[in-house]
Amino acid sequence: MQTTQFELVDSSRQRVIPVAAYYAAAETGASTPTRKLALLNHGYGGKNTDYTFIAQNLVAHGYYVASLQQDLPGDAPMPTATGNVYQARYPYWARGVQTMLFALKALKRRQPGLDLRHVLVVGHSNGGDMAMLLAQQHPELVQKVISLDNRRVPFPRQRRPEILSLRSSDQVADPGVLPSPAEQAKYHTTIIQLPATLHNDMWDGATEAQKREINYLISRFLQ
Template sequence: MRSRLLFYWISSLLVSGCTRSGSPPALSFSGGLVVAQIVTDSLQLVDPTRQRRIPLVRYFPQPGRGSAHKLKVALLNHAYHGKNTDYKFLADNLVAHGYYVISIQHELPGDEPIAMTENLYQARYPNWERGVQTIRFVLQELAQRQPQLDWQHVLLMGHSNGGDMVMLLAQEHPELRQVQQLISFDNRRVPFPRRPYPRVLSLRSIDQFADAGVLPTPAEQTQFGIELVQLPTTIHNDMWDGATEAQKQQMNAAVSHFIEKK
């Protein structure tokens, strides 16, 4: 692979959380928030212009705990054939860093399957564009419903096909300046935006490779501050809750290093 790849060899990263029951050890982040309990709930939106259901899972600190800081917003976007409940290990880590996490269910019963042959960029573009519309609707709708959150510092994260949606949104909608950070877990088809904003991190597996022109060159990485992290023991299909604890620690360590940068 021509791109310069950074290696993170992290021996351990302590991340813990729970749902409404139980009282695990507290989590903390540099902004001063202490999270003694992570609440998980679900919500379903309906986009009236498309008559499309949008199931969401949300992760956030138990109300009444922590500091008065506004929580930043992170949107998770699953891989094809995945579910919005598949990335709890990432969601818990983000909550510990002061984020209110919203995980979107993109695939619904009755949706057309994505193409597996021919020109995949052209054939899958309608799927990605539908995802872009869904992400934009969720941002707009929840900003109205939950104005107490910090909607000016949004992180978009996507795995595989969900990562391609995130990259397409950044390409097509540079006016969305509130989207300040992108994290891709092994997206392979949609090229990275080549500009200084939003900041971009991509974690790369050992068994799948991006199409030509998707990843930035070493010079582009330096010019635009894009970070690529090669995961030395993780394959594409292990980038979810089914990963080993060691793999989860490596992924969370890379994410934490990225979002803690000023």
């Protein structure tokens, strides 16, 4: 696997987006292969380099992984969990959606061989809420979503994209976020509880056993 870091410049919003990219090394003399694209979104206050164990697994499944730095220096802090949390935090999730939409176009220009017909979006916590909002608003752009314990933005009740959500043992989603068992069956949504994993364990700081379990479930979903 190869890794590189670069910046995408969204001049329309005057926003410079750091990207950590992970991809399979090309064989000597081989042309650049067509790769599916995965966008990876960190949890609030985290870094785009904090999820390498997941990125490595996605590369093994044929993805070019672009891990986006959503929180930037100078951004206003996200409101604390008081009052109408959804309404207060919606602009932050919407900004993340705009970053992902820009990244799709910018990455295609940078890597013409990317296959945008099979886009995977992954997000932890607040990054998972961004992923769900993108799936709600632009289902035609996303084939699959993997949520690592998003808690605020409701899952889209629709067949596209396919959704896997791994849920922690210590945090509970807001009412109406998770689909009912009947809705899960209707829309082929997969929700799995991780009894030995806390909300804040779902990054590179996890134990090796936790990483293995998370990657096993992700691999099963992608196969």
